[in-house]
Amino acid sequence: MAEQRVGFVGWRGMVGSVLLQRMQEEGDFKGFAPTFFTTSQPGGAPPQVGLEAPPLVAADDLKVLGSQDIVVSCQGGDYTKSVHPRLRAAGWRGYWIDAASTLRMEPGAVIVLDPVNQPVIDAALARGVRDLIGGNCTVSLMLMALVGLYRRGWVEWVSSMTYQAASGAGAAQVKELVAQMRALGAAAAAELDDPATSALLLERKVHAELGAPRFPTQHLGAPLAGSLIPWIDKAVDEGQTREEWKGHAESNKILGLSPEVPVDGLCVRVGALRCHSQGLTVKLRQDVPLPDIEAAIAQSHPWIRLVPNEPRLTRERLTPATLSGSLEIGVGRLHKLKLGPGYLGVFTVGDQLLWGAAEPLRRVLVQLLERQ
Ligand code: HSE
Numbered sequence: 001m002a003e004q005r006v007g008f009v010g011w012r013g014m015v016g017s018v019l020l021q022r023m024q025e026e027g028d029f030k031g032f033a034p035t036f037f038t039t040s041q042p043g044g045a046p047p048q049v050g051l052e053a054p055p056l057v058a059a060d061d062l063k064v065l066g067s068q069d070i071v072v073s074c075q076g077g078d079y080t081k082s083v084h085p086r087l088r089a090a091g092w093r094g095y096w097i098d099a100a101s102t103l104r105m106e107p108g109a110v111i112v113l114d115p116v117n118q119p120v121i122d123a124a125l126a127r128g129v130r131d132l133i134g135g136n137c138t139v140s141l142m143l144m145a146l147v148g149l150y151r152r153g154w155v156e157w158v159s160s161m162t163y164q165a166a167s168g169a170g171a172a173q174v175k176e177l178v179a180q181m182r183a184l185g186a187a188a189a190a191e192l193d194d195p196a197t198s199a200l201l202l203e204r205k206v207h208a209e210l211g212a213p214r215f216p217t218q219h220l221g222a223p224l225a226g227s228l229i230p231w232i233d234k235a236v237d238e239g240q241t242r243e244e245w246k247g248h249a250e251s252n253k254i255l256g257l258s259p260e261v262p263v264d265g266l267c268v269r270v271g272a273l274r275c276h277s278q279g280l281t282v283k284l285r286q287d288v289p290l291p292d293i294e295a296a297i298a299q300s301h302p303w304i305r306l307v308p309n310e311p312r313l314t315r316e317r318l319t320p321a322t323l324s325g326s327l328e329i330g331v332g333r334l335h336k337l338k339l340g341p342g343y344l345g346v347f348t349v350g351d352q353l354l355w356g357a358a359e360p361l362r363r364v365l366v367q368l369l370e371r372q
Contacts, residue, residue, distance in 0.1 A: 005033045006032050006070045007034075008034060016075075019358040030051070038059060042056055070094055077100040098361075114360065139250040155261050158280055164268065165270070169219070176224075220269070228269060230268045297334075307330055307331065326354070
């Protein structure tokens, strides 16, 4: 059989770069014919991935896109909106794998997160679904943490309070966060170097810098270093943000739940670089003993890092600082809350660019290539 043709769009961006890096780490670049698309340098040299590829092709070249068996896009929602409908209207029947949210909730699309919803993916492929879309990072990371409880039918509802990293907003925002950190450090440097400086003086210096007109906030819209931003994405109905709306809509679609399990909470941007964290209140349908809950979570898939609810290990193993760049999903602070029977407190941390974005796409691509 002829080698499958796989087109990559948006491979230079943050998610796309992590995708290519993961594919190289896993030795995925074999047995197919890649084409790399570009919005800026058609004719340029393709990346070195160990497989031969033609010179870069313009990302709006529908003819070459339409000759691919699979297109993987990390180019963003505007690109999907512009190109996907035209490709489909021209009769293209290939698989479209996408990190953007544009197509996620379409009835003809499946949200891919295989350690959580392989049966939903299998059923979708069997009925001819060809749009395979990565979930919202926060939702995917929450389900990676809680799927063991969902599978046992224990979850009545979830309230999710998030602590989301700058990378979820984009590369420019990550850079701006670090620039903000530098500005704060520089503003306080002289006082910090003097051991006699009081903490209150230091705070006043930092606070003044946070409000200075020169303080860089062009991309984040507000100070994030030394602060937080309790708003992510656009407003939707009834006081929710779109990021908060996705929690319920996407988690239920990913798991294929009927009746649905309510999920809601507040989404907050914090000064972490690429790990999203979440403080979850899980209302259980019955008052399950803690050891059974721990066992269900530990057994849910191979990437769980279950952290005992104690201070030293929590500080060492359940933070963005320790889980950045890791495929492990930290789950800890597990204990019954004083709100009443069946209320469980959970804290989870996961890398937003890995399980939150690139990894589910990589894995479904590999599955499609192996099915042939
Ligand atoms: N929307 C998410 C965020 C990232 O802003 O953190 C992508 O799912």
